[in-house]
Amino acid sequence: MVGRPRDARVDQAILAATREVLAEQGYSRLTVDAVAAAAGVGKAAIYRRYASKHELVFAAAVHGVDLEPPPDGGSLTADLTALVWEILDSLSTPTARAAAPGLISDFLSDPALADRFEETFLARERACVGAALDRAVARGEIEAPPERDLAHSLILGPVFAWLYIFRRQERESFARDLVVRVEAALRHTPS
């Protein structure tokens, strides 16, 4: 590679500024000029790295999240509690909270972005769900496990709904109740 190398501090400044503007203004009011100004960077430096505003927001909101598979908690209850809290927390950061619905909306018009979301984030989250499910089956806590995506949607869906639509019940009690109800749903053996 010839020429002047990219400055890693510019990389970080752009991502940090994007998260900052995202948290302060929300996705719909985020402008690339504002991000460039907040980062102390020219717009060209941004478009040299990301093809569009969508890509920039995607990178800032999704790339930073490292979803660790929770360790074996010893019981389905413990594993589910950890899983619910991990998903709830990862969607509750100001950045993720501001970006998620806009990104999901973008997926409808940009399937390639949706695919990358699938690979980058969703696959790891699904692995966490699958691991918890497998352990519960191995322990004998679950006889007839559901489809993984269904189990995943039974956790992610209500968390999303609580975050963006309902938001009445208090956070802790919502998480506690959700764990109890999802556990019952997963344990159920169709007759």
Added chain:
Amino acid sequence: MVGRPRDARVDQAILAATREVLAEQGYSRLTVDAVAAAAGVGKAAIYRRYASKHELVFAAAVHGVDLEPPPDGGSLTADLTALVWEILDSLSTPTARAAAPGLISDFLSDPALADRFEETFLARERACVGAALDRAVARGEIEAPPERDLAHSLILGPVFAWLYIFRRQERESFARDLVVRVEAALRHTPS
């Protein structure tokens, strides 16, 4: 009221054109000029009725939906099946599917719009959930019913997740499995 009255055919043409453009282009690519052209109407006629593009889309996507409380199906299983299908269908129309994530994103920056969504649509959906829950309690099928919003989120959340994020499992089998699992979740009595 003095002056020329508004033409009801213009009202309908605007809403129909909005739904049409929404289905064809998606929310993010919908332009007010395109709606006006498709409706054979001037832009002023649109802005005379709606304060912003958001309001227009909100009216076109949410106002048309009439959510009938499903009748007593005789059992929790039957009521839940009807409820899941009603929610799934109402979100599956091309209009609703294209508009929903964008509208949810708008709610973050426009709480007034979120409030009107709550009053216009969510309240009725919650009433349907509540009715089914009450009947199940009366029948003795449920001992300890969950918070209504939690029950609501246990249905709406997974449906939303399936529609916009997962979409792998086939529609009918997803609905069938979801009913079974949600029923188990609702029937569960915490010990």
Added chain:
DNA sequence: ATATTACGAGACGAATAGTTCCGAAACTGA
């Protein structure tokens, strides 16, 4: 040393939201 790329700054064109004006039409009330 020269070629190449990155840098901040900012000008630029295209697209779009929302406003305003036009002349014509429709309705109310006197």
Added chain:
DNA sequence: TCAGTTTCGGAACTATTCGTCTCGTAATAT
């Protein structure tokens, strides 16, 4: 009948923002 008011389609207009491009300068490879 007629003056006043509002709507109509159409189009011009402003302001904002995305994304591109050009400038002069700095950093690196060969």
